[in-house]
Amino acid sequence: MSQATVQTPDKIVFKKQSQAKEVWRRYKKNKGAVIGLVLFSFILILLAGANFIVPYSAATKGVFSQINQPPSSEHLFGTDSYGRDVFARVLYGGRTSLMVALLATASSCLIGSTLGAIAGYFGGRVDGVIMRSLDIFMSIPDILFTMAVVFALGANFQNLLIALTLAYFTNYVRLVRSQVLNLAEQDYVEAAKAGGSGSTRIILTHILPNAMGVIIVNTTLNVAKIILYESTLSFLGLGMPPPAPAWGLMLAEAREFMRAAPHLMFFPAVAIVVSASSINLIGDGLRDALDPKLKS
Amino acid sequence: MKNDLILDIKNLRVIYQTDLETVEAINGIDLKINKGKTLGLVGETGAGKTTTALSIMRLLPEKTGKILSGEIHFDRQELLKLSPLEMRKVRGNRIAMVFQDPMTSLNPVMTVREQIAEAIKLHNANLSNDEVDQRVETALSMVGILPSRKNEYPHQFSGGMKQRVVIAMALVCEPDLLIADEPTTALDVTIQAQVLMMIRELRDRIGTSMLMITHDLGIVAKICDDVAVMYAGQIVESGTVFDLFTGEKRHPYTQGLFDSIPSLNTRSNRLKPIQGLMPDPSNLPKGCCFAPRCQHCMDICINERPKQVIEGTHTLLCHLFADSSAAPAPQEGE
Ligand SMILES: Nc1ncnc2c1ncn2[C@@H]1O[C@H](COP(=O)(O)OP(=O)(O)OP(=O)(O)O)[C@@H](O)[C@H]1O
Ligand code: SF4
Ligand SMILES: [Mg+2]
Numbered sequence: 227m228s229q230a231t232v233q234t235p236d237k238i239v240f241k242k243q244s245q246a247k248e249v250w251r252r253y254k255k256n257k258g259a260v261i262g263l264v265l266f267s268f269i270l271i272l273l274a275g276a277n278f279i280v281p282y283s284a285a286t287k288g289v290f291s292q293i294n295q296p297p298s299s300e301h302l303f304g305t306d307s308y309g310r311d312v313f314a315r316v317l318y319g320g321r322t323s324l325m326v327a328l329l330a331t332a333s334s335c336l337i338g339s340t341l342g343a344i345a346g347y348f349g350g351r352v353d354g355v356i357m358r359s360l361d362i363f364m365s366i367p368d369i370l371f372t373m374a375v376v377f378a379l380g381a382n383f384q385n386l387l388i389a390l391t392l393a394y395f396t397n398y399v400r401l402v403r404s405q406v407l408n409l410a411e412q413d414y415v416e417a418a419k420a421g422g423s424g425s426t427r428i429i430l431t432h433i434l435p436n437a438m439g440v441i442i443v444n445t446t447l448n449v450a451k452i453i454l455y456e457s458t459l460s461f462l463g464l465g466m467p468p469p470a471p472a473w474g475l476m477l478a479e480a481r482e483f484m485r486a487a488p489h490l491m492f493f494p495a496v497a498i499v500v501s502a503s504s505i506n507l508i509g510d511g512l513r514d515a516l517d518p519k520l521k522s
Numbered sequence: 523m524k525n526d527l528i529l530d531i532k533n534l535r536v537i538y539q540t541d542l543e544t545v546e547a548i549n550g551i552d553l554k555i556n557k558g559k560t561l562g563l564v565g566e567t568g569a570g571k572t573t574t575a576l577s578i579m580r581l582l583p584e585k586t587g588k589i590l591s592g593e594i595h596f597d598r599q600e601l602l603k604l605s606p607l608e609m610r611k612v613r614g615n616r617i618a619m620v621f622q623d624p625m626t627s628l629n630p631v632m633t634v635r636e637q638i639a640e641a642i643k644l645h646n647a648n649l650s651n652d653e654v655d656q657r658v659e660t661a662l663s664m665v666g667i668l669p670s671r672k673n674e675y676p677h678q679f680s681g682g683m684k685q686r687v688v689i690a691m692a693l694v695c696e697p698d699l700l701i702a703d704e705p706t707t708a709l710d711v712t713i714q715a716q717v718l719m720m721i722r723e724l725r726d727r728i729g730t731s732m733l734m735i736t737h738d739l740g741i742v743a744k745i746c747d748d749v750a751v752m753y754a755g756q757i758v759e760s761g762t763v764f765d766l767f768t769g770e771k772r773h774p775y776t777q778g779l780f781d782s783i784p785s786l787n788t789r790s791n792r793l794k795p796i797q798g799l800m801p802d803p804s805n806l807p808k809g810c811c812f813a814p815r816c817q818h819c820m821d822i823c824i825n826e827r828p829k830q831v832i833e834g835t836h837t838l839l840c841h842l843f844a845d846s847s848a849a850p851a852p853q854e855g856e
Binding site for chain 1: 579581585610611612613614615618619621623626627628629630631632633640641644645675677688691692
């Protein structure tokens, strides 16, 4: 490792920075991960700059003389059954879909991991209470559960987020709990206790960082799952309310015209697949980059 | 008078309670360590050595381990009466512990520097980052590791080096008492000797007292001042190293330990490991715990627990010495 010799007089101030550099150095070695990152950044830039490419109105206001038209120079991805521009809908729909997926993943990961870490580390009664309450959540099928929430609260962005978080946080509780149960037995945790560290510090500095790889992989898989789940919900009319575009909703609407206008299904599907795979590639790369044992 | 004691354990009893059974791991032991001295705690596997260490640190497994009775005095504090927060301030700062296996006692995702720095900052919140870094480097060079390697991860270090890092972490706050639980068992023989010498040297330099847990009488001879021999949760013999190695009286179990040391000097390379196994700690015999394996076992041994015989610094737990005149000379010493 050249790092040590290059920057001998470094201060702790630089510590976080040099660690990030180190992770980045290892991340760069993974070609797939770099491709994933480039693709995903490209997608994000496109979505963020959508306003400069096509006006929002093109995605919501149809022109009835131009229904289900195949791709052309005027409508890059063709038009849908209301005569709306599919390209614009993919762009603006991506904002909603990715935002929902990323936010729902982040909140379910945060809530689930915290509960899982607490349950696993403290065990006993705390564990009992958390896990028994979880059983209630898990005994109801995800889809039923989400339906109940959306019906009760109404279909909009915020409620969709709540419903998805509630459907997905249980994964994290179980995953992180089992990791923590395992890691809490490690000698270095015992050694940290013998050194005088308290529970919070032990969980944050010794246990969670060692569980990071597993959590990250699960998280990236989750983003993809939630994008697809959102389309299932749209199928059932529980997703984002039309005419606001969302990838899932577009798939749902395209179903009727699968034969006549296959491009309606093709473009949102490609968008989902590309963003989901690029996120998975990033996750794989991050997991490896965070594991110091894999670096060379 | 008692001011020269750093650790004084009185009548400690510890059990492990599981759904299936109650393991009587420690059955009323007394241990004393003088300031600046090293006590060797010797015994077979399962004797209760680690349990003793964890009791001092108050790190017994929460759900199963229980201290039934006893007192642990550490430098005028009664450890068993401290609040969890007070105990945390003692750990790492005043009493430090080195665990058996260096391969697993370092966090794999933190650099060596981060881990030592954490140990420092825990008990010295007011140090600046520069000062912490300075101390990390001092600690590393103290255990013979180039400070330039501080940014490496544990897996880049060999076993012996890892144990050096662990020792550096334990000593970085200059504890009053160092508990070393078989610190060299997981290392290969040449490295064992090096690490052992280093521990001895640092102990002398810092002036820390030490509890050295081992099953190796050779290590005891090399670095300990006093010894306690543990068997089935009891101290069957204790005294100075001199008492044990050259004393006239010797507990039959201690004798067994001596006989099972392979010796390069004797021509007959006949090893005499102690026959039989340690009794099941969830079902201890009612008389002397060593009786089933003892060559000198008498009727009284099976029915009555022996009482401690004290002769100056030397104590023995055996019916043989209850009446001093009845004591047979120990068998061929070394
Ligand atoms: N968590 C536990 N639950 C139940 N029994 C335990 C537990 N830990 C230790 N024991 C039992 O307590 C007794 C003493 O164990 P201890 O670990 O103190 O032995 P030791 O002298 O350190 O042995 P070794 O030399 O193998 O490290 C043993 O019989 C062991 O089986
Ligand atoms: S008390 Fe009896 S059985 Fe126990 S060690 Fe002494 S002689 Fe042996
Ligand atoms: Mg042990």
